Amino acid sequence: MSNIREVAKVAGVSIATVSRALSHPDKVSKNSLKKVNDAIALVGYKPNMLARNFRFHKSYAILVLVPELANPFFSTVVKGIEDVARQKGFNVLLGDSRDSIDREKEYLKLIETRQADGVIQLRPHRPADGQIFSHADFPVVSACGCVGTPYPSVRIDNAAAQQQVVEHLISLGHTRIGVITGLADNPHSIVRLKGYKQALENAGIPFDDTLVTEGDFSLWSGLNSATQFIHMDQKPTAIVAFNDEMAIGAIKGFKSVGLDVPNDISVTGFDDIEFSKYNEPTLTTISQPATELGKTAMNLLHRLLEGKTLAQQEYILPFEFIVRGSTANKA
Amino acid sequence: MSNIREVAKVAGVSIATVSRALSHPDKVSKNSLKKVNDAIALVGYKPNMLARNFRFHKSYAILVLVPELANPFFSTVVKGIEDVARQKGFNVLLGDSRDSIDREKEYLKLIETRQADGVIQLRPHRPADGQIFSHADFPVVSACGCVGTPYPSVRIDNAAAQQQVVEHLISLGHTRIGVITGLADNPHSIVRLKGYKQALENAGIPFDDTLVTEGDFSLWSGLNSATQFIHMDQKPTAIVAFNDEMAIGAIKGFKSVGLDVPNDISVTGFDDIEFSKYNEPTLTTISQPATELGKTAMNLLHRLLEGKTLAQQEYILPFEFIVRGSTANKA
DNA sequence: CTGAAAGCGCTTACAG
């Protein structure tokens, strides 16, 4: 556990010179530089970043708030964040909030106590969040959130994406299209439902709210919704799930009662997680640029951290609509 | 950005008293305590943890080295770690190493520079790692690794688990049982293969190395191995994959050429990720106590961090063998 | 119970 003082002694220079040799080598003579570097190698000196952080009032860490780390879509976004963070010299503190506001608030104490310099929020912003994330207090950016985020964000156009999915189903002849949303207060539920309704309206199909079921983005909730659809008097011929997990769960539910997907009923997902290519049938879904969303978010946060301002408040990345095996013409 | 000095001034006491009121309230008079607490509330004081960390030569952060965060099994282990870490007052720094030793070494610099106090390694230890993780240098524990880890570890008995899976297949009449391992140098590949061989040996079935294919724990590699099996002259009637992803990928491969799983060929997984219950067919697999592995690892690391010694070098948690729909009697 | 003082390891104006 050598320190800068020991290096100075061995090198025969002052601690100021050692510090300068490390931080501003151009401000030090060749001779001193060599003596310092030799001494560093000799004593095996490693700078104590705790001291540096303290000196600079910076933790060089950012906090990532993720609703559910075990969700492969989120963990892919986090990987993108981490890649860029490391490259910029920042550590990533994990904040798995389990969709709990209380847990989230606990994590945000890391900001007040200077243990994190900024935040990337993966949970979509809800009006009820109010000013918790007022951009004035600390650097924060939203990744894969929704329209209406009151701080900088990177996302896709969720409504447009969901609309395109439904238009595809309509083009296949479907008119009774069931929905599996996330929790009712999740902004993604609201925004994607808007896209769904828009597609219906454009096609002159009346909206029927009995076709909307509430899930929670889990596999299980998709299966649960399928059961509800199965017991309806006027069954839908197609289902749009607001993420891939629920679509996979729903397909499981339909198949378990002998229905064929997509020939008896079409099902669509959202996110395009890896598993959606391996499901039986493969999933028709929206591909979100997960890694890119994470990388962009971290790049934006980094600019904020450097005191710069952003050119835009919202960065919209392109999505891709991918037709696979889970959708077919209405029987 | 108020500090302890400001609180002291407002409260009319010394900074030492403020500090004591915060850290050892019992050593302060009721009167002073009240004055300090009132002042803290008044100025909105939050302790600067950067200063505390510097003072104590501790970062109060631990580094989690994970081979692949997007793998749901690993992310579940990480969630367990995080739960306990937070409860103990530690932050978790994410180190997604992508199975790269170079990236791992980058992360380990966080220890040298005091940015992390300890490490939890999710990658199984390889003999080639040598002394990188010599327990003498810093507190480190292995989670979900293998037998033979030269530092404290929490894991299941992988060989026994894999053996039980194969015994089950043998009991169903299978004798030509294919294998999809992880990368050849991954200790899990070696240890689980040992369990496979043991089951064969116990049943008097000769080991045939042409039945062993190398995967990399990804969905794609499972599908790829399936293709290899399909082209074999003497096809296996059952396949054991060393994780669920590869099993799911393999099933996909078999189904794509018209084979029925499990009636034409049985397939087993390992880990019991959530998706394995939703696959078609559902997966016969080994359930690892993922959350518990993470929690235990963090508890052990915490004891190490406190300078205590551990009662055991290895903590073996029970696994569960789960028979679902992907295995059946040999045709 | 309380306060003045030293010190954690660094960096950076400041004076030379």
Next chain:
DNA sequence: CTGAAAGCGCTTACAG
């Protein structure tokens, strides 16, 4: 180019 000194925000023996 170089060094002595101050200071970042805390904590804790030490003396009272």
